[in-house]
Amino acid sequence: MPETARSIPRRPENRYGNRPTMKDVAARAGVGLKTVSRVVNGEPGVTPDTERRVQEAIEALGFRRNDSARVLRKGRTASIGLVLEDLADPFYGPLSRAVEEVSRAHGSLLINGSSAEDPDREQELALALCARRVDGLVVIPAGDDHRYLEPEIRAGIATVFVDRPAGRIDADVVLSDSFGGARDGVAHLIAHGHRRIGFIGDMPRIHTAAERLRGYRAAMEDAGIAVGDAWMSLGVTDPERVRGAAEDMLSGPAPVTAIFAGNNRVTVTVVRVLAEHTRRVALVGFDDFELADLLRPGITVVAQDPARLGRTAAERLFQQLDGSLLTPERIELPTRLIARGSGELPPED
């Protein structure tokens, strides 16, 4: 009596391309399922001899534990998510690398994605990561309303925001001191004799951009300088428009003699524009960038420490996970002014 296909409990080709499971290993080694589990996890209570047999079977079958099942059972995924603005932005390289290092030190993997500065995409990404049940989330906000994360946080997903604060929820935040940095940078220009100082920055709906603008205003006010109508350019971000904004400030009857650039992309564009002018215009940029010291003159910058931002955030995340359940806090890291020449040029009319 041949067995019919019907009578065989279907094992439909095991969709991971037919991977061996612990059951298979157990059968081959002639031991129980749990014993294999113990060997795989290095749990005690297995005779050396049994262990060897199991190891051989694992080797022979090419078994690798299925972490999905493990996660389902244990509830911890040993992975954290990172939502950033753009993986390709050099500012975020060291930041994510630092997050990764800390994560690795805690035995976690890093899952990440770019929001491309789009709030909807940020939300979509963050929630997808939550559906994977990452243990924690490091978010560089694109949007300004993060209430959508409330149920997740309540459900125990650790969360830290970096570089920009969270919107409308109470959460851990790690920031650079954008206000103070910008104020110092502008004050530096003022100290070198400038009065007509331009500011080019990102959209003020971005917190850091707003803070830097505030720092600019504060420094000007401290020096008793009234800000000219045409000295500020807000919300321009693509190179062409930054270029236009810079040209505008540099022309007219009373052109600026110095420019403060709100982030490194703006700085670089401004450097290009200034290279085309004969008049020497002073420049201080927010954010350091590679080769800033090699240009002539070197570019004076207000430097953040992206690696430290990332490290601090990630460490805070794992503190949350360790249960040292601190109340949400706002951590501001100091910036550092690096004088390289461009910020020390005297005014030239």
Add this chain to the structure above:
Amino acid sequence: MPETARSIPRRPENRYGNRPTMKDVAARAGVGLKTVSRVVNGEPGVTPDTERRVQEAIEALGFRRNDSARVLRKGRTASIGLVLEDLADPFYGPLSRAVEEVSRAHGSLLINGSSAEDPDREQELALALCARRVDGLVVIPAGDDHRYLEPEIRAGIATVFVDRPAGRIDADVVLSDSFGGARDGVAHLIAHGHRRIGFIGDMPRIHTAAERLRGYRAAMEDAGIAVGDAWMSLGVTDPERVRGAAEDMLSGPAPVTAIFAGNNRVTVTVVRVLAEHTRRVALVGFDDFELADLLRPGITVVAQDPARLGRTAAERLFQQLDGSLLTPERIELPTRLIARGSGELPPED
């Protein structure tokens, strides 16, 4: 008779901090488990009225599907892994961003990690990703033996290597034409009159480094120039030693009049060294980098297209997954010489 604790089927605080499950949603909506599943997955066959009730329950409880369980059941994780050398290296930013974009277009998440150029760490990472049952793997090799991936590939994990070839296994590979690029770059220097040309590159055990060296030798040989003993520096990689190597080539009785730099980190260091010398030395670097055009002179480079590398690799990966099960192939992308000044300087003794 009060129920005793024993008699209650244990629901031990549900370790995801107590997340609602489909069961909870079903109970609340007064429907069956499977109906909730149907609603969540947008499957047909649910009355609008029932669907509304379920949606309300989902909303009220803050339910989010547990993808771990889903993965366990379905066998596809909708995520791919990327093992790269260093997240913080600007060369890999656009590459990983491109992989991410393609991945996203296919509805997959990206999990990544840095090997830090350490073969063991590469293996550890790749296997950890396999244990998570990523659907596919994009690897920038650090090591030169990838046989450890054989069981995984057999088990159905799609795999593509980028930037450097796989070692000792037959797999898809996407590369830049390092040999041709280096040959062209060196030929460019020769065309501008140089005969004594130095080469500073990475360890020849790295395939790209070896290929670039080969390109250098080929160009020199084509021009009938015998390579001087002191003209080559291989395997130096940290800035201090690159600096030393450059200084060595630039001193002595017959110093080089031009340098070919094997990758962008070397190029940048060489730029720094040359800036300290009065003698004008020509320079061509492999890899483009931001601001190369702003330096004086601008730096002539052999440019790769990292985004295209990443995109090509990721697309190939998803082709493997789609089942258009092409045989492993080696794809070489062309490089492009960008003349900016430093490579066109005439020899100066």
Add this chain to the structure above:
DNA sequence: TAGAGCCTGGACAACGTTGTCACAGCCGGG
């Protein structure tokens, strides 16, 4: 040598989801 205690190993349920299948109710045609 019997009993207590320890050590090794295995049976079984549970994690939260989805695929399979069956069933109830309804409709229209014969």
Add this chain to the structure above:
DNA sequence: CCCGGCTGTGACAACGTTGTCCAGGCTCTA
């Protein structure tokens, strides 16, 4: 009025692992 099919719904098993618990065999002591 009956029957076949169609539609919406739910019960149940299975995915691969780990935690719990118990059994059997061993050693050690009285």
